[in-house]
Amino acid sequence: MIVHTGVRADHLSTARRLAADPGAWPVAPRFDPERRWYHRLLGEPGVEAWLLTWLPGQQTDLHDHGGSAGAFVVVSGTLTERTVTGPDGATRLTGRVLPAGAARQFGEHHLHQIVNEGGEPAVSVHVYGPELTTMTRYRLQGGRLRVAAVDRAGAQW
Template identity: 40%
Template sequence: MVPDLTMRGQDDPHGRATIARQPTVGQLAARLGELAARPAGWWRLVGFDAVPVKILLDELDGVRVWLTTWPPGHRTRVHDHTGTAVSTLIAGELAEVVIASDGVTERPLRANRVRVHGSRTHAFSNPGPAFAVSLHADLAS
């Protein structure tokens, strides 16, 4: 009798799977961590303009990564995300206002921590006196 060597519920260890899986939240966060650890590759792209500067850094393996520079006092419009996205604050200050059925909350974002953005309504602002710089990753559409 031949033993059953299949591993149900796990990736095919022999690379025979033909269906590509979407990147996980952890993979998105790891991508941002790698970029944040190597600012020499993108820091020169930071723009200090009166309006936010959003620059696509790359789109690889179904993941889109971009850099955003936020001028002091800037606020985004209230918006929501249809898919999963992650971000990390590199420098400066940002605050997030989340609007939910149970109320409105505002909290500061901490530098070098990954923030997961699911399906929720929110807005960002730069309450600080200096520019803020953040990195973002989401699934390319």
């Protein structure tokens, strides 16, 4: 249940709650060798949650969440989150390894890339609020961020 009080929802608590109860998921995680697999776990006014799977080597592009805040929990396996650091003239990616049980919360302007650099499949739960409507994908070119594409809900995912 979402209570609209003017205070930002606790996406991390929601992600942890969903990750802790795989028996309540409407589907079992699946692994697709061609692309990352995902399934929407929760969709309520102001918040949504997704179950994602990652085979070794699978990753996202560097992206934002279109103004949505969020959180994610690594349910199994290990993921690496790469974030943008440095001033505009020397932008680079730095990584943080997140083993099973690790969680991250982020604000509306967070830019990151997630990759399974390990040798085992991984599963994660991601929560966003408000619901995702767009995601901008970026590339680093000459030390600067460049927009590669803007994906829209219902069209690209």
